[in-house]
Each structure stands twice: as structure tokens, then as C-alpha cells.
Amino acid sequence: MPSHLPGSQPGSVVKTRAGRRGMCPVARCEGWEVLVKLTVNGADVEVDDRFAKSPLLWVLRDVLGMHGTKYGCGIGYCAACTVLIDGRNTKSCQTPAGRAAGKAITTVEGASGPVIDAVRDAWHRGNVVQCGYCQGGQTLAAAALLEADRSPDDATVDRWMNGNLCRCGTYPRIRHAIREAADTLTAGRDPQPLTAVPDLEMQPLTPEELADPVHPYVRIGQDGTVVAYSNQIEMGQGAHTGLATIVAEELDADFASVRVVNAANGARPGGDVYGTPAGGGLIQLTGASTSTKGFWDRYRLAAAQARARLAAAAAEAWQVPAEEVEISSGVLLHASGKRAGFGEFAVRAGQLPVPDGVRPKDPGQYKLIGREGRLRVDAPGKILGTTQFTIDVTLPQMLTAVVLHPPKFGARAAAVDDSAALAEPGVTAVVPIEEGVAVIGQTFDDAQRGLRALRVDWDEQHAEQRSSEELLAEHRRLVESGEQAMVAREDGDVAAALARAAHAVDAIYELPYLAHAPMEPNNAACRMGDDGILEVWAGTEGPEYTRMAASAAAGIDKDRVRVHVPYAGGSFGLHSSAGHDPTSEAAQVARALDWKHPVKLQSLREEELKSGRYRAMAVHRVRAGADADGRLTAFWQQIAAQPTSPNLPFVADVLFTGGVDYMTASGAVDPPYALPNFKLETTNVQTGVPIMVWRSVGNSHTEFARESAIDELAIAAGRDPVDLRRELLAGNPRTLRALELAADRGGWGSPLPVGRARGIASSSFLSHSAQVTEISLDDRNRVHLERITFALDCGIIVNPDLVRAQVEGGLIYALGAAAWGEVVLADGGQIITQNFDRYPVMRMQSVPEIDVVLIDSGEPPTGVGEVSVPTAAPALTNAIFALTGTRIRRLPITKTIKIY
Ligand code: FES
Ligand code: FES
Numbered sequence: 001m002p003s004h005l006p007g008s009q010p011g012s013v014v015k016t017r018a019g020r021r022g023m024c025p026v027a028r029c030e031g032w033e034v035l036v037k038l039t040v041n042g043a044d045v046e047v048d049d050r051f052a053k054s055p056l057l058w059v060l061r062d063v064l065g066m067h068g069t070k071y072g073c074g075i076g077y078c079a080a081c082t083v084l085i086d087g088r089n090t091k092s093c094q095t096p097a098g099r100a101a102g103k104a105i106t107t108v109e110g111a112s113g114p115v116i117d118a119v120r121d122a123w124h125r126g127n128v129v130q131c132g133y134c135q136g137g138q139t140l141a142a143a144a145l146l147e148a149d150r151s152p153d154d155a156t157v158d159r160w161m162n163g164n165l166c167r168c169g170t171y172p173r174i175r176h177a178i179r180e181a182a183d184t185l186t187a188g189r190d191p192q193p194l195t196a197v198p199d200l201e202m203q204p205l206t207p208e209e210l211a212d213p214v215h216p217y218v219r220i221g222q223d224g225t226v227v228a229y230s231n232q233i234e235m236g237q238g239a240h241t242g243l244a245t246i247v248a249e250e251l252d253a254d255f256a257s258v259r260v261v262n263a264a265n266g267a268r269p270g271g272d273v274y275g276t277p278a279g280g281g282l283i284q285l286t287g288a289s290t291s292t293k294g295f296w297d298r299y300r301l302a303a304a305q306a307r308a309r310l311a312a313a314a315a316e317a318w319q320v321p322a323e324e325v326e327i328s329s330g331v332l333l334h335a336s337g338k339r340a341g342f343g344e345f346a347v348r349a350g351q352l353p354v355p356d357g358v359r360p361k362d363p364g365q366y367k368l369i370g371r372e373g374r375l376r377v378d379a380p381g382k383i384l385g386t387t388q389f390t391i392d393v394t395l396p397q398m399l400t401a402v403v404l405h406p407p408k409f410g411a412r413a414a415a416v417d418d419s420a421a422l423a424e425p426g427v428t429a430v431v432p433i434e435e436g437v438a439v440i441g442q443t444f445d446d447a448q449r450g451l452r453a454l455r456v457d458w459d460e461q462h463a464e465q466r467s468s469e470e471l472l473a474e475h476r477r478l479v480e481s482g483e484q485a486m487v488a489r490e491d492g493d494v495a496a497a498l499a500r501a502a503h504a505v506d507a508i509y510e511l512p513y514l515a516h517a518p519m520e521p522n523n524a525a526c527r528m529g530d531d532g533i534l535e536v537w538a539g540t541e542g543p544e545y546t547r548m549a550a551s552a553a554a555g556i557d558k559d560r561v562r563v564h565v566p567y568a569g570g571s572f573g574l575h576s577s578a579g580h581d582p583t584s585e586a587a588q589v590a591r592a593l594d595w596k597h598p599v600k601l602q603s604l605r606e607e608e609l610k611s612g613r614y615r616a617m618a619v620h621r622v623r624a625g626a627d628a629d630g631r632l633t634a635f636w637q638q639i640a641a642q643p644t645s646p647n648l649p650f651v652a653d654v655l656f657t658g659g660v661d662y663m664t665a666s667g668a669v670d671p672p673y674a675l676p677n678f679k680l681e682t683t684n685v686q687t688g689v690p691i692m693v694w695r696s697v698g699n700s701h702t703e704f705a706r707e708s709a710i711d712e713l714a715i716a717a718g719r720d721p722v723d724l725r726r727e728l729l730a731g732n733p734r735t736l737r738a739l740e741l742a743a744d745r746g747g748w749g750s751p752l753p754v755g756r757a758r759g760i761a762s763s764s765f766l767s768h769s770a771q772v773t774e775i776s777l778d779d780r781n782r783v784h785l786e787r788i789t790f791a792l793d794c795g796i797i798v799n800p801d802l803v804r805a806q807v808e809g810g811l812i813y814a815l816g817a818a819a820w821g822e823v824v825l826a827d828g829g830q831i832i833t834q835n836f837d838r839y840p841v842m843r844m845q846s847v848p849e850i851d852v853v854l855i856d857s858g859e860p861p862t863g864v865g866e867v868s869v870p871t872a873a874p875a876l877t878n879a880i881f882a883l884t885g886t887r888i889r890r891l892p893i894t895k896t897i898k899i900y
Contacts, residue, residue, distance in 0.1 A: 041110025068385025131236030132382025133569030169812025289863025464688025501625025520569020539568030615694030707874030746772025759879030766863030816842030
């Protein structure tokens with residue numbers, strides 16, 4: 001490929017399109033005027049010289065429109081932006097476009113050949129993908145490894161892949177898939193290239209469709225395709241695959257013919273047709289690990305009804321009784337030899353009434369539910385980089401906005417000097433908004449350069465001025481004094497029982513603010529149509545909240561807002577926000593520009609972390625007692641934390657009652673154990689720090705305190721921690737079974753080599769679970785996670801492998817938070833945690849072997865996506881105590897002992 005413009009020679013002058021002087025990006029000879037000429041996926045392309053110093057990432061995405069390469073941090077800490085440059089995996093956010101001139105750039109869209117095909121095939125068959133946002137970068141990095149080494153050992157894989165972050169915790173499957181791909185290549189097998197179908201988008205439903213029992217949920221196209229409109233958004237948890245399985249099962253459809261789309265309809269009088277369990281049935285809200293629960297009754301029935309209509313339509317056409325029409329794998333059959341695909345009767349079936357008495361199948365009839373072998377329906381597009389996330393939304397005439405948020409929560413812009421920002425090429429406007437100042441540019445890079453040139457004086461009069469240490473001290477003071485404490489539950493006489501106890505524990509447990517940090521930073525886009533309808537794109541967990549935020553920011557009625565929900569590149573609760581989020585910011589900016597342009601509000605990672613909505617800081621005090629025989633006789637837990645549910649309209653009506661936030665108290669108010677004298681008190685702490693639900697909500701801290709205290713009491717009373725839990729779980733057979741299985745499979749009680757130990761914790765959060773964590777200590781006094789055994793009873797399992805994947809991901813997410821997670825406010829309240837350099841998360845090298853034991857159950861399905869989070873920290877800290885004698889009562893653990 002030529003390094004310079006065609007026909008140019010060193011020393012010559014070449015005109016640029018813009019007529020500006022530039023620097024040759026390759027030869028670096030001042031005095032040249034050039035276009036930057038790149039070779040991307042084998043094609044020569046030219047971009048304006050003003051992009052020579054721009055990160056290649058943004059040139060690919062915003063100038064060339066190639067969205068498979070993703071932004072995760074912009075500072076070289078995540079590798080979501082991985083491309084191959086001359087075959088080497090390279091972080092494109094750290095590579096000026098000009099430096100890539102003259103080299104072969106390969107992006108996820110253009111990668112081809114036997115190695116990447118083997119990688120993609122292994123990724124797909126291994127159900128590696130969750131949210132998928134990181135996976136383009138992961139697969140390119142893996143392919144580069146296998147190009148260099150056809151049989152890398154695990155240590156080599158870990159080292160090579162350690163730079164590629166995955167917030168969904170797909171690392172164990174990546175390790176496995178690389179091994180599989182290596183085997184394929186060394187055996188000379190030839191995998192077929194993966195293909196993906198384009199994403200579908202939901203069209204608004206007509207009133208007639210809304211009134212139909214089936215149409216809002218399941219549609220059958222004339223081509224035989226089955227489309228399911230998912231009331232749970234897909235953010236990595238596998239909801240779409242679960243729904244496809246349920247619908248295919250009840251319809252007796254071919255699983256491969258089922259497509260799933262994120263639905264978004266909006267609340268109507270009488271409730272939203274997509275109302276979900278997390279939204280109390282009133283609004284559509286994905287959360288609380290209720291996706292399968294949310295599908296279970298409604299979608300099984302809707303699919304069974306669709307099946308009955310198809311059979312009725314075929315019976316009508318074939319002049320036979322409907323009962324004689326059989327359906328199997330998407331084909332309608334009659335003993336007379338007649339047969340047809342679904343598409344043939346799709347239109348007529350949709351016109352027929354639903355026959356009376358249609359019921360979903362009995363579990364004994366299942367052919368798909370509960371069986372191994374289902375591959376994720378959303379995986380191919382995510383592996384191939386064709387899936388559209390919010391960050392990828394592109395609209396004609398669209399501008400990109402980034403927001404500089406205040407350095408302290410509650411500060412406001414007092415004076416803005418935008419002259420330098422506006423002088424940056426490509427910057428079109430600077431707009432103060434409610435919580436910061438937005439810089440608008442033609443591309444993200446333009447806007448980001450403008451943001452860096454912006455000068456703002458902040459009015460900090462009403463800002464939160466306390467450091468995180470001061471806030472923690474205030475939480476501690478409140479919990480110790482019992483000031484403002486509300487009794488959430490009281491059984492027996494805990495004070496008297498404690499006074500009589502032969503063994504006692506009185507301990508304070510402290511947990512910091514945590515960021516969600518999904519791999520896709522929080523984004524939104526909006527466009528005002530000529531018809532006065534504001535369209536919004538956001539990977540939101542709560543489309544109704546998004547509608548509310550957009551209508552408030554735009555100053556229009558909610559009914560004039562239409563929400564599109566693209567795939568979310570993770571969320572973990574962050575996208576539950578009902579305000580203070582990019583949807584509101586995008587609408588504020590577009591409104592300030594008189595709605596002349598669609599606007600994409602794209603969060604910089606550091607601005608997302610700076611804008612709060614953290615998991616609340618929490619301090620617990622637990623006093624527990626046991627009698628002389630070591631039987632637990634008293635348990636008194638006090639919590640001081642900022643309440644979470646008031647941030648969630650509708651939900652708060654149910655979960656914030658009598659001054660108690662039951663979201664905060666979750667896991668403490670409903671412990672899995674029979675605790676004879678029990679008291680739970682909560683104190684609502686007021687701070688200026690915005691908080692939001694975080695994966696497993698209150699249980700993420702309440703169970704750390706409870707499971708640590710139970711361990712402490714067992715040891716104080718000379719009891720084995722499993723024995724004590726077994727006794728307390730006598731009335732909770734499902735959790736007891738999980739405990740027994742985890743202990744058995746995890747080797748509890750069996751001898752370990754010197755320098756190793758195990759810890760245990762159990763939980764009834766959403767399902768029934770227990771885990772054993774085995775650790776070791778190296779000669780530098782660092783804890784290594786060796787092995788986790790996790791036993792789970794989550795009722796009927798729809799897709800076993802996806803359940804295992806969620807458990808693995810939840811453990812890795814939670815272990816990273818327990819080990820290193822902490823958002824820090826410095827003296828004066830300055831937010832200093834802003835990117836992955838200061839918010840370490842788990843990487844490949846730290847991931848233990850994980851054994852997930854699934855328990856057979858005929859009970860209705862319960863939660864999976866969050867169930868492994870609450871016990872991850874206490875099982876680890878209990879193991880650390882067993883190994884070192886050091887009791888960790890404050891997280892993150894690295895404040896006390898290093899984690900490898
Ligand atoms: S390393 Fe490039 S976006 Fe994170
Ligand atoms: S699959 Fe890796 S971040 Fe979601």
C-alpha cells in the first residue's frame with residue numbers, strides 16, 4: 001500500500017481536500033500536505049488530515065462508519081478497541097490514525113480466514129458471549145495469539161488475554177474456547193465461517209395488536225419466522241435465548257426460526273402489556289433476575305395460543321379437525337399427508353380467535369426446556385461485530401455530544417469559557433445542561449477534544465463536600481449510635497438473648513461505593529421528528545423511565561416519546577436510572593440546539609464514573625450470640641446506608657414503606673436461616689452522592705455482613721461453619737441441599753495442602769445457593785483464587801449452560817468488586833475514581849476454576865443473573881480468615897491483603 005498520496009515524493013507539496021497544511025502521517029516530514037490514506041480490511045480509504053492524530057478507533061467508528069470496534073475506556077486499559085495492525089492485536093484508542101497509514105488494518109468486520117473462523121466457531125459453540133460488547137476485541141486478540149502459537153498453554157492464554165477486559169466475566173469460557181480453537185486448527189479441521197442475520201427492530205403496535213392476547217408477544221411471519229417481543233431487555237443475561245427456547249417449546253417451532261427483539265411499548269392506563277415482575281407488573285423494567293420468571297407464564301401461554309391458532313388455520317384449510325393437526329419443529333402435519341410451514345398459515349392464524357382452554361405444556365412434554373445444547377441466539381452478531389448497541393446508533397445529520405460533569409456531586413457550572421473548545425475543528429456548540437456542560441461535535445473525537453479545551457468554574461456551594469472516608473465515618477457513627485434507626489423486623493427478644501449468650505460476636509462491616517462500569521459506557525441518542533414525536537435510543541432496563549426522563553428534559557408529553565431499546569453492552573443496574581442519565585442529557589442538548597440535529601450523547605468512561613449512581617456505601621453492625629452448645633440464639637443486624645428504592649418510581653411505592661427501604665434491607669430482612677431472636681434495623685443516610693441499584697442490590701452488602709458474622713460466631717463457639725449453617729437451614733430444605741452439595745463437591749472438610757484454605761457462604765437470594773471458595777497464598781503474601789464450587793437450585797432450568805454462564809459471570813463481577821472495587825471521593829468531595837486505571841476489575845489472570853452444580857427441581861423458575869454475587873465476598877473473606885487468621889471486615893479486601 002502506498003504510504004503517501006499517489007504520485008507524491010518526499011519534499012513535494014500535496015493539496016489536501018481542506019487545503020490545510022499537514023504532516024505526513026508516515027514519513028513525519030513537516031511541510032507536506034496530505035490526506036491520511038489507510039488500508040482497512042483490504043480496501044484503501046482516505047480521511048481528512050485533521051484526523052491524522054485522532055485515535056484510529058474514532059476514525060474507524062465515526063469517519064468510516066465501522067462500528068464493530070468498540071470504545072471502553074480510551075486509555076488503553078480495556079482492549080475493547082482491539083484491531084489487528086499487520087496482524088498484531090493493537091489498541092486502536094491508543095493509535096493515532098496517521099501512524100496506521102501504510103499498514104494493514106483489520107477490524108472485526110473484516111477479519112477472515114481459518115484462524116478467526118476457528119475462534120468464532122469455538123466462541124459460538126462455547127456460549128462465551130454475554131452482553132457481547134467486548135467480544136470483537138476478544139476474538140481478534142485470540143486469533144492473533146493462535147496465529148503466533150497454535151497450542152498455547154493456560155498461562156500463555158492468561159497473559160495474552162489479560163489486557164482484554166470483560167465485565168460480564170466470560171473469561172473461563174474464553175480460556176476454554178481458545179483451547180477448542182487451537183485443537184480445531186492443529187487437527188486441521190475446517191470450521192464454517194459464522195454468519196449473522198441483521199438485528200430486527202420492533203415497530204409500534206396498533207391498538208388492535210395491543211388488545212390481542214398473542215400479538216404483543218409472539219408474531220409469525222409469512223416466511224415462517226417466529227418473532228418474540230421480549231419484555232426483558234437483553235443486556236448479556238441471556239434473556240433472548242431463554243425466551244426463544246420457551247416460545248419454540250410451546251409453539252413446537254424450529255428453534256433456529258425464532259428471532260427475539262427488545263420490546264418497548266410504554267405504560268398505558270391499566271398497565272403496560274410488557275409489565276414485568278421487577279416493575280410490579282405495571283411497567284416494563286428488567287431487573288431483580290426476573291427475566292425467566294417474567295416470561296414464564298405470559299409467553300408460554302401466548303406461544304401455546306399462537307400454536308393453537310396455527311392448528312386452527314391449518315384445520316380450516318385442510319377441512320380436518322384441529323386436534324388432528326400435529327406440529328413438530330415448525331411443520332404442520334396431518335395423517336392424510338398434508339404438511340405446511342408456519343408461514344403458509346401465518347396471516348389466517350393471526351385473524352382467528354384464540355381457541356378456548358389453551359394451556360402451556362406439562363414439563364414432562366418438554367423437548368427444549370431443560371436440555372443442553374442451546375446456543376445463544378444473540379451470539380453470532382455479537383461475535384461478528386454487527387450487533388447494534390446504543391453507541392452504534394447513527395442518524396442522518398447526527399451530532400455527538402459529550403458532557404463534562406462537575407468534579408463534585410451537586411456542583412453547578414458558574415462560568416463557562418468555551419472559546420478554546422469552539423476553536424477545535426469539528427466542535428459545533430457548547431451547551432450548559434442541568435448537571436454539567438455538553439460539548440457537541442461532528443464526531444466523538446471532535447467533541448472530546450472540545451471537552452478537554454473547555455474551562456468551567458464550578459459553584460460548589462451545594463456540593464457534597466465530604467470525602468468517602470468522612471462519609472464512611474458518618475455511616476459508622478449512625479450505626480453505632482442507633483440514631484434514626486427504624487425497625488424492619490423483630491422476632492423474640494434479641495437483647496435478652498444476647499445478654500445470656502455463652503459466645504458472642506459484635507462486629508462492624510464496611511462496604512464502599514461501587515461503580516457498575518458495564519463495558520459499554522452509558523449512552524443515548526434522540527431525534528425530534530417533523531411529527532413532533534421524540535424518538536430515543538437507549539439500552540435501558542426501564543423503557544418507561546427513559547420515556548419519563550426524555551419527556552421531562554424535552555418539555556413534552558410522555559405520549560410523544562418513542563423509545564427504541566438496542567442491545568445493552570452490560571448494565572448491572574446502571575441502566576435502571578430514572579433520571580440523571582444520558583437520555584435526559586441527550587434530550588437537553590438536542591432541545592438547546594432547537595431540535596435541528598439528532599444528538600447522540602456518548603459518555604466518556606471517566607464522565608460516566610464521575611456522574612455517580614453507585615452502589616450505596618453501607619456500614620453494618622452485627623451482634624450475634626450462641627449458647628454453650630454453640631447453637632445460635634440471637635442475631636441483631638443494623639444497617640446504615642443511603643436508601644436505593646426512592647430512585648425508582650413505582651418500585652419505591654412498594655419497597656419503601658414505614659421509613660424502611662426494603663431494597664437496602666433485602667437479604668437481611670429475609671435471611672435464609674431460622675434465627676430465633678432476631679432484629680433488623682435500618683438507618684437512612686442522607687448524602688449528595690447519587691446511588692442506584694447494583695447487581696444483587698441490598699444483598700450485595702447485607703449478605704457480606706451476615707455470612708461473615710455467622711462464620712465469626714461459628715468459630716467463636718468452636719463450631720464448623722458448615723455445621724452451624726446446616727443447623728440453621730433445617731427449615732429451608734432447598735438452601736440446605738445447596739449447602740450440602742457445595743460442601744460435598746467443594747471438598748469441605750477434606751485435607752488441603754499447606755498454604756490453602758476454604759471458605760463457605762450460603763444464600764436464599766432469589767434462588768437457593770451456596771458456595772465454597774478455595775484459595776492459596778503465594779510467597780509474596782498475595783491471595784490466589786484457586787477454585788469455586790457453586791451449587792444452585794433455581795427451579796426449572798430453561799437453558800442449563802446459560803445458567804452456568806450467569807453464575808460464572810456473577811462470581812467474577814462480584815469477586816473483582818470485593819477484591820478491588822471502591823469509588824473514592826477525596827478531601828472536599830472531589831471524585832477521583834474515573835476510569836479503569838483507578839477502578840480495577842477482575843482480569844483473566846485472577847479467575848479461578850469454577851464448578852457450577854445445578855440442582856434438579858420441578859419448582860417454577862427463579863432468578864439466576866445475580867444469585868452468585870452476594871456470597872462471593874464472604875466466602876472469600878471467610879477463606880482468608882481460615883488461611884491467615886485475618887478477619888476482613890472492610891471491603892475492598894486489598895485494603896488489608898493483596899489479591900493476585
Ligand atoms: S483500551 Fe482502547 S478503549 Fe479501552
Ligand atoms: S461479554 Fe464481555 S463485557 Fe459483556
